[in-house]
Amino acid sequence: xxxxxxxxxxxxxxxxxxxxxxxxxxxxxxxxxxxxxxxxxxxxxxxxxxxxxxxxxxxxxxxxxxxxxxxxxxxxxxxxxxxxxxxxxxxxxxxxxxxxxxxxxxxxxxxxxxxxxxxxxxxxxxxxxxxxxxxxxxxxxxxxxxxxxxxxxxxxxxxxxxxxxxxxxxxxxxxxxxxxxxxxxxxxxxxxxxxxxxxxxxxxxxxxxxxxxxxxxxxxxxxxxx
Amino acid sequence: xxxxxxxxxxxxxxxxxxxxxxxxxxxxxxxxxxxxxxxxxxxxxxxxxxxxxxxxxxxxxxxxxxxxxxxxxxxxxxxxxxxxxxxxxxxxxxxxxxxxxxxxxxxxxxxxxxxxxxxxxxxxxxxxxxxxxxxxxxxxxxxxxxxxxxxxxxxxxxxxxxxxxxxxxxxxxxxxxxxxxxxxxxxxxxxxxxxxxxxxxxxxxxxxxxxxxxxxxxxxxxxxxxxxxxxxxxxxxxxxxxxxxxxxxxxxx
Amino acid sequence: xxxxxxxxxxxxxxxxxxxxxxxxxxxxxxxxxxxxxxxxxxxxxxxxxxxxxxxxxxxxxxxxxxxxxxxxxxxxxxxxxxxxxxxxxxxxxxxxxxxxxxxxxxxxxxxxxxxxxxxxxxxxxxxxxxxxxxxxxxxxxxxxxxxxxxxxxxxxxxxxxxxxxxxxxxxxxxxxxxxxxxxxxxxxxxxxxxxxxxxxxxxxxxxxxxxxxxxxxxxxxxxxxxxxxxxxxxxxxxxxx
Numbered sequence: 001x002x003x004x005x006x007x008x009x010x011x012x013x014x015x016x017x018x019x020x021x022x023x024x025x026x027x028x029x030x031x032x033x034x035x036x037x038x039x040x041x042x043x044x045x046x047x048x049x050x051x052x053x054x055x056x057x058x059x060x061x062x063x064x065x066x067x068x069x070x071x072x073x074x075x076x077x078x079x080x081x082x083x084x085x086x087x088x089x090x091x092x093x094x095x096x097x098x099x100x101x102x103x104x105x106x107x108x109x110x111x112x113x114x115x116x117x118x119x120x121x122x123x124x125x126x127x128x129x130x131x132x133x134x135x136x137x138x139x140x141x142x143x144x145x146x147x148x149x150x151x152x153x154x155x156x157x158x159x160x161x162x163x164x165x166x167x168x169x170x171x172x173x174x175x176x177x178x179x180x181x182x183x184x185x186x187x188x189x190x191x192x193x194x195x196x197x198x199x200x201x202x203x204x205x206x207x208x209x210x211x212x213x214x215x216x217x218x219x220x221x222x223x224x225x226x
Numbered sequence: 227x228x229x230x231x232x233x234x235x236x237x238x239x240x241x242x243x244x245x246x247x248x249x250x251x252x253x254x255x256x257x258x259x260x261x262x263x264x265x266x267x268x269x270x271x272x273x274x275x276x277x278x279x280x281x282x283x284x285x286x287x288x289x290x291x292x293x294x295x296x297x298x299x300x301x302x303x304x305x306x307x308x309x310x311x312x313x314x315x316x317x318x319x320x321x322x323x324x325x326x327x328x329x330x331x332x333x334x335x336x337x338x339x340x341x342x343x344x345x346x347x348x349x350x351x352x353x354x355x356x357x358x359x360x361x362x363x364x365x366x367x368x369x370x371x372x373x374x375x376x377x378x379x380x381x382x383x384x385x386x387x388x389x390x391x392x393x394x395x396x397x398x399x400x401x402x403x404x405x406x407x408x409x410x411x412x413x414x415x416x417x418x419x420x421x422x423x424x425x426x427x428x429x430x431x432x433x434x435x436x437x438x439x440x441x442x443x444x445x446x447x448x449x450x451x452x453x454x455x456x457x458x459x460x461x462x463x464x465x466x467x468x469x470x471x472x473x474x475x476x477x478x479x
Numbered sequence: 480x481x482x483x484x485x486x487x488x489x490x491x492x493x494x495x496x497x498x499x500x501x502x503x504x505x506x507x508x509x510x511x512x513x514x515x516x517x518x519x520x521x522x523x524x525x526x527x528x529x530x531x532x533x534x535x536x537x538x539x540x541x542x543x544x545x546x547x548x549x550x551x552x553x554x555x556x557x558x559x560x561x562x563x564x565x566x567x568x569x570x571x572x573x574x575x576x577x578x579x580x581x582x583x584x585x586x587x588x589x590x591x592x593x594x595x596x597x598x599x600x601x602x603x604x605x606x607x608x609x610x611x612x613x614x615x616x617x618x619x620x621x622x623x624x625x626x627x628x629x630x631x632x633x634x635x636x637x638x639x640x641x642x643x644x645x646x647x648x649x650x651x652x653x654x655x656x657x658x659x660x661x662x663x664x665x666x667x668x669x670x671x672x673x674x675x676x677x678x679x680x681x682x683x684x685x686x687x688x689x690x691x692x693x694x695x696x697x698x699x700x701x702x703x704x705x706x707x708x709x710x711x712x713x714x715x716x717x718x719x720x
Contacts, residue, residue, distance in 0.1 A: 011277070012277065015277050073315070076315075077315075077318060077319075077322060077324070080324055081322055081324070084323070090256045090257050090324070173312050173315075174311065174312075174315075175309065175310045175311045175312075177279060182279075184268060184398070184400055185274070185275040185276070185277060185279070186277065187400040187404075188267075188268055188269075188270055188274045188275070188399075188400055189270070189274065189275075189276060189277065190427070191403070191423060191424055191427035191428050192427075192428070193400040193401060193403065193404045194404055194407070
């Protein structure tokens with residue numbers, strides 16, 4: 001315990017915060033990309049084409065049915081391996097990029113279901129009005145339904161973002177650097193892992209707290225127009 | 227679980243894999259301009275990261291010297307590129323030809339399907355226990371819980387010598403020593419240089435008898451015989467230099 | 480203009496519409512009245528393609544409507560305006576945006592032209608001052624008038640009204656009916672499902688009585704209300720008048 005302040009010195013805390021910065025970046029990018037992927041998947045899921053519905057269902061089931069760590073590790077090795085097979089040359093992708101892609105793909109599956117729920121929560125009359133005004137399926141989704149579905153999404157997207165901040169710690173398994181990894185580096189250099197982990201834990205907690213608070217504010221703003 | 231991924235991915239990689247006979251060790255490299263070294267930097271003094279995210283350690287500096295010699299022997303200008311990853315994944319990376327050489331305090335294990343280089347440093351697998359522990363000899367480890375790395379020679383040694391011990395190979399070394407501190411495990415098995423540091427910094431105790439004497443080697447893909455030849459030449463030269471002893475002193479290896 | 484021939488619609492085991500035939504000629508204002516569950520709304524929704532018929536055919540301007548051909552359906556829908564009982568305005572868009580959305584996005588018309596049309600239509604119904612307001616700031620009657628104008632912005636040849644005043648507080652019914660009377664006087668072809676008997680008397684060219692999925696009686700307003708022929712109509716009128 002006497003080493004507590006030696007280990008959690010100003011410089012080391014800054015070091016941890018740098019890692020936290022990367023965790024946040026990974027989480028935010030994954031959420032945005034995941035939103036994009038999820039919206040596409042949700043619209044496939046709701047479309048009238050059986051083929052598109054099937055593609056979406058398979059994607060969502062596989063991603064939700066396998067652990068994220070497995071997906072991450074798989075991407076880390078399978079993607080370059082396939083590339084090697086096809087082009088017979090080496091592809092080195094920064095593990096951070098790979099991590100963001102893998103986590104986005106993962107997030108997309110969960111977000112797709114959230115969006116589907118939010119879309120279904122929008123009054124059916126909106127669909128009927130759009131149809132009678134002759135808007136196409138995709139125009140209706142884009143211009144009428146999704147903007148209204150969005151306010152239902154804010155609480156669930158917040159939970160998703162918080163999960164992503166925590167899940168971002170997994171990218172250290174494939175060689176990327178973020179908060180958990182920085183905590184481990186301190187642990188290795190000071191031969192004391194518990195103290196840095198404590199510091200990292202506090203930082204994770206503060207981040208998720210701030211995200212929750214900001215999201216409540218956003219929610220009340222959006223509901224004001226109702 | 228990681229082993230299943232290895233299987234799946236290796237199967238993918240082997241599909242349609244054509245190998246042409248290599249005429250120079252450069253053909254065996256993933257990328258002809260560099261030698262990619264896979265390592266797991268959580269094992270000081272062999273390899274670890276400092277607070278600037280730089281990978282440092284005996285293995286790193288040793289390989290830098292070895293590369294210098296290899297380059298001068300062959301009139302090449304190959305860069306040494308470090309590829310950090312979890313220890314258990316290094317073998318996969320080597321076998322999938324995504325790294326050229328694995329240097330991460332590996333020691334010879336007949337079950338590992340890879341090519342082993344010449345020994346570059348001698349080590350021992352030792353047993354570390356808590357300061358107030360009753361365990362004084364290897365025999366005292368009967369039926370006890372021991373933390374050790376997954377797929378390591380230390381793990382095999384425990385299986386051979388203390389079959390009644392309960393092995394916990396989850397997590398990584400920093401976590402294992404925390405577990406020892408918390409009393410979640412009774413002992414940790416690791417390389418001597420690593421254990422010595424934890425003894426010095428955390429007041430643990432090292433058992434007088436080591437589990438097994440070992441020789442540290444680099445690993446390469448079992449097909450890459452030409453690369454292995456060059457590597458071995460350079461390592462042999464390096465061991466004969468003063469720099470080698472300097473490094474060993476510096477890192478306490 | 481619109482001809483339903485032998486149209487049937489079945490839900491589970493109930494026949495919502497039972498071999499029904501009806502014709503609406505250009506410039507006609509046809510009011511459909513009847514008890515709940517008689518199939519009046521269903522009829523309207525079938526014409527617009529919000530639901531699909533199970534039997535018979537519907538003709539628009541002499542051509543049979545093919546509900547499975549989305550391109551042709553779109554062309555037909557462009558000429559029909561639909562007003563819902565619950566208005567169904569788009570809450571996240573202002574009144575002007577509500578009006579301009581379809582003409583600009585679907586018909587790809589020049590926004591400037593559409594805006595002028597929207598302004599003049601809003602003037603006609605007396606809501607020009609609400610042009611930038613959001614639906615949640617409007618009263619029910621105002622919302623429905625905006626909904627009517629939104630449909631009119633596409634310049635349809637026929638307007639279909641599905642119980643347009645049923646969801647309104649009584650004091651707001653008149654303003655909506657007045658708008659509809661205006662449209663009738665301008666010669667717009669209208670097919671209206673309603674409970675407002677007085678409106679039907681004053682504005683309709685023809686009144687139709689439906690019960691249990693069939694047309695029981697249809698006549699000019701004068702004859703319909705003062706000289707009902709069938710017993711069921713007599714019974715119905717005695718209850719509502």
